[in-house]
Amino acid sequence: MHQNIYSHSALGLGSANDRLDSTGTAQLSPIQPFQQLAMLPWPENSPPLPVIDPALMLLPSSTPGPSLFMNGTYRSTFTPSLPFAALSLSGTPLTASPSPSSTASTFPTLNLSKKYSRDEHVQEYNLLQTRIRELEQQVALESTGKALLKQTLDATVAQMKLEVKRAILDTHRDFDEKMSTLRMNFSKKTSAGKGDDSSSDSDSKSSMKEEGEDSEKPSSMDAAGHSSIKELTNEVFFLFCGTQRLKTRDDFPVLEDDQDENELEFIKGSQEIRQLRFDWDHTTRHHTNADKISTMATYARKVGPNIVANTRDVLLLISDKDLLIRFQTRFDQLRRNWKGTSGQSQTAPSAAPPEDGDAPLSKTKHANRASGKLKVRVRKRESKTIPEALQWIKDPKYDAAFEVNHMSDDDDFYENGKLVNSKYLARPPVYCSEKLQELFDTVDSINDPAPIAFEKRGHHWMYKLEWLVVNKEYSVETYVIENGVLWGDPTDPVDHEQKKKAVKEIKKERKRKSEGNSDGKKNLKKAKSGKAKAKAD
Numbered sequence: 349m350h351q352n353i354y355s356h357s358a359l360g361l362g363s364a365n366d367r368l369d370s371t372g373t374a375q376l377s378p379i380q381p382f383q384q385l386a387m388l389p390w391p392e393n394s395p396p397l398p399v400i401d402p403a404l405m406l407l408p409s410s411t412p413g414p415s416l417f418m419n420g421t422y423r424s425t426f427t428p429s430l431p432f433a434a435l436s437l438s439g440t441p442l443t444a445s446p447s448p449s450s451t452a453s454t455f456p457t458l459n460l461s462k463k464y465s466r467d468e469h470v471q472e473y474n475l476l477q478t479r480i481r482e483l484e485q486q487v488a489l490e491s492t493g494k495a496l497l498k499q500t501l502d503a504t505v506a507q508m509k510l511e512v513k514r515a516i517l518d519t520h521r522d523f524d525e526k527m528s529t530l531r532m533n534f535s536k537k538t539s540a541g542k543g544d545d546s547s548s549d550s551d552s553k554s555s556m557k558e559e560g561e562d563s564e565k566p567s568s569m570d571a572a573g574h575s576s577i578k579e580l581t582n583e584v585f586f587l588f589c590g591t592q593r594l595k596t597r598d599d600f601p602v603l604e605d606d607q608d609e610n611e612l613e614f615i616k617g618s619q620e621i622r623q624l625r626f627d628w629d630h631t632t633r634h635h636t637n638a639d640k641i642s643t644m645a646t647y648a649r650k651v652g653p654n655i656v657a658n659t660r661d662v663l664l665l666i667s668d669k670d671l672l673i674r675f676q677t678r679f680d681q682l683r684r685n686w687k688g689t690s691g692q693s694q695t696a697p698s699a700a701p702p703e704d705g706d707a708p709l710s711k712t713k714h715a716n717r718a719s720g721k722l723k724v725r726v727r728k729r730e731s732k733t734i735p736e737a738l739q740w741i742k743d744p745k746y747d748a749a750f751e752v753n754h755m756s757d758d759d760d761f762y763e764n765g766k767l768v769n770s771k772y773l774a775r776p777p778v779y780c781s782e783k784l785q786e787l788f789d790t791v792d793s794i795n796d797p798a799p800i801a802f803e804k805r806g807h808h809w810m811y812k813l814e815w816l817v818v819n820k821e822y823s824v825e826t827y828v829i830e831n832g833v834l835w836g837d838p839t840d841p842v843d844h845e846q847k848k849k850a851v852k853e854i855k856k857e858r859k860r861k862s863e864g865n866s867d868g869k870k871n872l873k874k875a876k877s878g879k880a881k882a883k884a885d
Contacts, residue, residue, distance in 0.1 A: 530661050530664060530665065533661050534571070534661060534662065534665065567665075567813075568665060568666050568667040568669075568670045569670055569813045570665075570812075570813060571662050571663075571665035571666045571670075572666050572670040572671060572673065572674045573674075573813055574662050576656055576658055576659045576662055577659065577662060577663075577666065577671075577674060578674075578678075579656050580648055580652050580655055580656040580659050581648065581674055581675055581678045582678070583655050583656060584644050584647060584648045584652075584655065584675075585644070585678060585679075585682065587615050587616060587655070588615055588623055588624045588640075588644055588647075589601055589623065589624070589625075589626075590612075590613060590615070590623045594682050594685060594686075595685055596685065596688075597685075597686050597687075597688060599685075600628060600682075600685075600686050601623075601625060602625060603625040609622070609624070609625060610622070612624075612625070621647070624640045624643070624644070626640060626679070628682075628683050628686040628687070631680070631683075632676040632679050632680065637679070641672070641675050641676060641679055642672060644675055645668070645671050645672045645674075645675045648663075648671065648675070649663055649668070649671060718752050718755035718756070719752050719755075721755045721756075722750065722751070722752050722755050724796060725750060725755075725788070725791045725792070726750055727796060727797060728791050728792070728794040728795070728796055728797070729741055729742060729750070729791050729794075730742075730797075731794060731795075731797040732797070733795075733797065734794060738790055738794065741787060741790055741791055746787055749784055749787055749788075754784070756780075756788075807828070807830070807831050807832070807835075809831050809835055811828060
């Protein structure tokens, strides 16, 4: 048998172990599976096969750079990977199969167990070259398509950015126009609830607005204190509590031991939202109350105009934070009603402060009391009538202690279950040393050299809320007192110190009268006894 062998030894793909079996079939050694392709037999009495560079059968001439053929894939350092015929090298007659990763037409199948003629070899070679060119064209088209897609995306993004900028400008313009209208409406509505002087002042401001002059935008805090928002807050509490009265302890609905909140009745006008039950023993910060209060604030913003008329424009001016604070403040007020410490309750107060140790005070009130305490202590420390034995408190080394963050938190003081308005429960910082406490105790024992007369103190309605927030040291009873019954408060402000003095004066007067009456009776008895003796004589 003529053994003209078509070999790939030029590429180093052959092996010394390659041989032909008795049937003339190429047997390839599995020792170097990816360094050999085939040793093809040639029919006997056939003209010799022309020598063809085997590299042309594997590598396209247009491919630059070093190349590898591994795992059935042609790889180049300069071009993407191209699918190639995956060869099975099991040591048995070798058959080339199409690559499973190929998505288009595959390479021609090369059956090495078959004897090929010269024309068939040339045909196989031409098919391989054609397929390689097709794959190169496909890769080129894909690269071009990606470039076009990127250009299209860039143009689309640029157009979208331009449209968004235009929309933002239009929104700003519409918002400014709407806010101008809201400011005018808000000013007109708030002027109706003020006194004569306030009304005239508001009317003048309104006229200025109508003439085209710009006015200051009402703050969110101002809007949250509007009478319509206070009314809305009350109505929402009534709605979620299922009652129209929350003045005494008996008015407050509570959750029974065997009752599930998911089984509570729906609020009036809804078949989805149920009533709520609060834990009045705890503050707004407690987990049993915080989420529920937030739910009510959200509900008020959503349906507020349907509950209280003329609140739509005002709600637009209030931030979510300030609206939530309004509900938290109202909760604290109602909590005092429930505890019987507000002056409105007709029932006995609770026996003690809340078990969690929190007084029914907001963070703002705690901060205000601390600031006021600092002012008083500084005033006492600078007093010119301090005894010589206490002059050590003026030593500059103690200056660092007179900062607001070192003042103790003052909570409400309860005695026999009743709130004592003239006293506070001081809670010094946990880090407070004995020396620091001694310093403060000594300063507190000194009389205030310049207390503000009760009659000269301002009322809350006289001050802007935002000013009191910034100047917290003045937002205390020492400087600013409640408005009184005429302004809607449950009671008039009381000067507790003056009240104490008045009580003492009354007691002294009674004592003097009592002593005077006693002396008069004694004198009368003496006079009568003298007359009796004179008659006897």
